[in-house]
Amino acid sequence: MNPTKVKKERMEKDETAEQDDHLHRFYVKFGSDPQKYTIDCKNPHTVLEVIKSKHSTKYENEIMNPRGRNRSEENLIIKVGExxxxxxxxxxxxxxxxxxxKCLTLTTSNNVIEKKQQxxxxxxxxxxxxxxIDKEGGKNTKSKTNEIFRCNNIQQFRYFCVYGRKGMPVEEALGQDGRFVDGLPDFTLSDNETGDLTNSxxxxxxxxxxKFQICLPRKGKATNPSQVVQKQDPKQQTSHEQQQEGDASSSTKVQKTSETVTVLEHARQKGVSIKAATEELKIQIDLNEINDLLRKQFPQLKAWMEIRFTDDSFEKTLKLKKENFGKIQxxxxxxxxxxxxLELSKSICLLNIEEKNNSGLTELKKSVKGTGFVLFDNFVLTNAHLFKPWENxxxxxxxxxxxxxxxxxNKxxxxxxxxxxxxxxxxxxxxxxxxxxPDLKELKEKHPGLLKIFGPVPLPVYDSGACIIGHPAGGVKKMDITCIIRKEDRKQRVKENLGSYEPFIVxxxxxxxxxxxxxEKCVTYNSFMxxxxxxxPVFDASGRVFGLHSGGFFYNNVIPGHSVMEFCYPLLDVFKKLLVELRKAGREDLLERIQEEAExxxxxxxILESVGLKQTKDQALCVENQRTDETGEQFIPEEEMEQS
Structure with a gap:
């Protein structure tokens, strides 16, 4: 057979299949005319392209040039439904x-509805x-729809239907739409049903x-212009007042600058905030002085940034981090x-480990607080280091x-x-x-074990999400959503976390x-826990628990009371090690319960198969084939005998 002919036939078949898959029907009405016209579309196009190709005359006469009045496609409204x-x-x-x-109704407006897009x-x-997107603005935005839509007084429909390629941010989807104002400020979407907010x-x-409403950020209170003029306009000051202020300024300027530099240097060396530095040194400084110093340093800072981030890579880096954390949130x-x-968190408990009154261990720490969670039945998993103060x-x-x-x-x-x-x-x-x-069944109902939902560490994408739930500082239960730091990114994260310290410390x-x-064993992230x-326990976005939150890397007291980076141990590794330890201890009763829970x-x-605690399918079949009755004949289960 001719290869060219085969190829042509296949192409024709592929095109036919594509057309059959795309084939769909919708209707169109022009203006106030109630007549509906059928459109059978066979190939992917925009709705306007299809309408113009099927009913070009009707479109031109009824919509673009009604009664001799020329209209632009920027004035066009395509409404769906009623x-x-x-x-x-x-x-x-x-x-x-x-x-x-669906039926589409075409009308026009005197105002620009949609800016022409590429x-x-x-x-x-x-x-x-x-x-x-609802035509009505959300919280703090009811009267600001003119800051959202190119035309905000359209009565024909309720919502703007927006589309975008999957993976595209909300702000980009609205930006390419053409019906929203250019440079739409930072906004959030409020779900019409739940009220949940989604970042742009x-x-x-x-x-x-x-369906959503757009919520614009609330603007700060405006300053009274008259007060500004009264405070800053030199014409409102007498020459005597100006002279007094000039003398006072010249007598204290050097002292203030010196104090400001002292505070900044102290904050840099100690790794504390400006506020903390002023309190420690008991020096009151003017924040305007700090701003002036930073402005003077800006050219050097800008030059350093341009060397480190070429072209627009810095903006891309910030945007990527923001987008990825937005996805995680x-x-x-x-x-x-x-x-x-929240349901799973019922299995999490606050642990308090303390000496008995008659222990006589007065030289040791009186108590230690930690967190644990029910593994199964009445068994709780936690960290071993909680017992370190007494282990010797x-x-x-x-x-x-x-x-x-x-x-x-809360109680x-x-x-x-x-x-x-x-x-x-x-x-x-x-x-x-x-x-x-008192009642194990009741305990299991109130605090179900998490062993059943153990899972692997999330795949090492740019930033994978994690949620830690526990009792930081021995207080009430809290939740922290964070990003997993890949091993290859740890150096960069440490550099970011210690940005104000000397390179040697980093x-x-x-x-x-x-x-x-x-x-090498742990999973790292930044957390306030x-x-x-x-x-x-550390959860992934699908509700599986994959980590045992264990601590952080504390070095050289870089940040007093805080770690540079926090970590957890993968629970599948912990599970495997637990099986080994229980087998060594001869706890066959617990191993049997674990096998039931893991089913x-x-x-x-x-993992049970890898440590020899669960038979593979081939092993089970082999054992079944070897089962014989007392006469030496192959054993056949009663169920199979009845079927035969």
């Missing part, structure tokens, strides 16, 4: 995004996300089909995700009282006594058992992190 749910689409709206058999290639419908830098993928801000995390003493476990308090949020919760079952320094975990449980800190034995939150979780089942 009533309170009606909406308008842009002229460049892809026809494939129209719902089936025509982009029409993609397949699954490449887009479509959402709706979020991607539009999760907005599909939803969005992934954890959906109502169903928050509700699920003989028989130290007998001198400690461990209390687990659940649901400590005290339910408390249980616990004992230490075992611990491992390698991955810094400890297993506790809650004692004297390099030394990075070197010590690299030498730390935990660095410090002392007291050790042992907190249905492929990540845990794989």
């Amino acid at each position: 009533g309170n749910d009606s909406y308008a689409v842009a002229t460049h709206f892809p026809c494939s995004l129209l719902a089936k058999r 025509q982009a290639t029409v993609l397949q419908r699954e490449k887009y996300s479509v959402f709706f 830098t979020e991607i539009i993928d999760n907005l599909h089909g939803r 969005n992934s954890f801000s959906e109502v169903h995700t928050v509700r699920e995390l 003493l003989y028989n130290w476990r007998n001198y400690l009282t461990i209390t687990a308090e659940f649901n400590f949020e 005290p919760g339910m408390k249980y006594q616990a004992t230490l079952v075992g611990e491992s320094e390698d991955l810094d975990f400890a297993l506790l058992e809650l004692n004297q449980i 390099c030394s800190t990075n070197y010590q992190i690299k030498r730390d034995p935990s660095a 410090y002392h007291g939150s050790s042992g907190s 249905g979780n492929p990540h845990l089942e794989g």
Whole structure:
């Protein structure tokens, strides 16, 4: 067969398949004429292109040149539907995004509705996300719609229908639409149903089909112009007053500048804020002096920035970080995700470890606070380092009282006594058992174990999200959403976190992190969850728990009371090590319960197989084939006998 002919036939088949897949029908009305015209569209185009190709005469006579009055396509309104749910689409709206058999009504306005945009290639419908913007402004924006829309007094419809390529930020989708003002200021979208807010830098993928109001930032209070003039206009001062001010200025200028430099140098060396530096030195300085010094340093700062970030790479870097963290916030801000995390947080408890009154260990720390979570039944997982203050003493476990308090949020919760079952320094975990449980079934219902939802660390994309829930500083339960720092990005993050310190300190800190034995095993991030939150579970955006929050890297007291970077240990690694430790301890009862809890979780089942605690399918089949009855014949289950 002729290869050219084969290729041609295949191309014809592909084109036919594409046309069949795209084929759809919609209707169009022109102006006030009630007559509907059918349009069967076979290929991807914009709605206006399709209408003009099918009904060019009607379009020109009824819409563009009605009764000799020339109109521009910038004045065009394309409305879809009727009533309170009606909406308008842009002229460049892809026809494939129209719902089936919708009717489009074309009218015009005396005002510019849509600024003409550069025509982009029409993609397949699954490449887009479509959402709706209410004509009415949201909070603090009711009377500011003229700052949002090119034309804000249109009565024919309720919503502006907006579309964009998936992965595109909201602000870019509105920018390419043409019906919103240029340079729309920083804004948020308020969901019409839930009231949830979405930043303008979020991607539009999760907005599909939803309706929003635009909320503009609230402007600050205006300053009274007369007060400004009265304070600053030199014409309102007498020459005597000017002379007095000049003398006072000359007598204190040198002293103020010297004090300002002293405060700035102290803040830089100690790594504290300007406010803290002024309080420590007991020096009151004028913030205007600081601004003047910074302005003088600006040329050098700008030159350094231009060397480090060529062209517009700095703006791109900032935008990328903002966009990625926006995506993470969005992934954890959906109502169903928050509700699920709150439900799972019922299994998290505040731990209080203290010496018994008759211990006689007065020279040691009186108590330690931490966080733990129910693994299964009445067993709690936490960090082993919580017991470090006592571990060098003989028989130290007998001198400690461990209390687990659940649901400590706005008021005290339910408390249980616990004992230490075992611990491992390698991955810094400890297993506790809650004692004297009156009703284990009730406990499991109120505080279900998290073992069932153990999962892997999120894939190492630019910034993966994480949510830590625990009791920082031994206080009420808190939640922190953060970004996972990839291993290759740790140096840069340390540099950013220690930006005000000498390069030697930054390099030394990075070197010590690299030498730390935990660095290769752990997952890093920045978090406010410090002392007291050790042992907190770390969740991903899908509700799986993947990490055991364990601490941070503290070096040379760089930031007193704070770590340079925080970390957790992967729970799948912890789970594997726990199995090994329980087997060594001969706790077959716990291993059996763990196997029951792990059933249905492929990540845990794989680990059970790897340590020989679960048979593979081939092994199970082999054992089944070898089962025989007392006569030596192959054993056949009763169910199979009945079927045969």
